[in-house]
Amino acid sequence: MLNKNSFISSENQELKITHLYTVDGYFTFNIKVRSGEFAGASNFCMPKEHIICIVETFSQMLKSLEGSCIVKDYDSDAHVVFEIGKLGHICILGQIGGSHEDQSMKFKYTTDQTVLANILQMFKALL
DSSP states (O other): OOOTTEEEESSSEEEEEEEEEEETTEEEEEEEEEETTEEEEEEEEEEHHHHHHHHHHHHHHHHHTOEEEEEEOTTSSOEEEEEEOGGGOEEEEEEESOTTSSOOEEEEEEEOTHHHHHHHHHHHHHO
């Protein structure tokens, strides 16, 4: 069952992005990922300029059906990469939790381009 923060939700995969707060132009999100039996969550902090760049890049990716965008935490090496592959499929991969932390999780899965459009709308609404 999808809610407004869940962009992928199935038996084996989940991507959930929740905006927590904004302070001095920095946005903090909680990103939860489930891939198979593994799951992880991490807070991502990003400046407004990076959110604007994500919106512009996602918009271009949806128009051209090619390209990639990295959503990265500015406080660690945690990241989520969105890549458009053949036939418009979206590959989502990355690392939840920084490698300096006791636990982190790497993941990769493929979904359709509607996920990218829905995440784009969420980021646009914050600006």
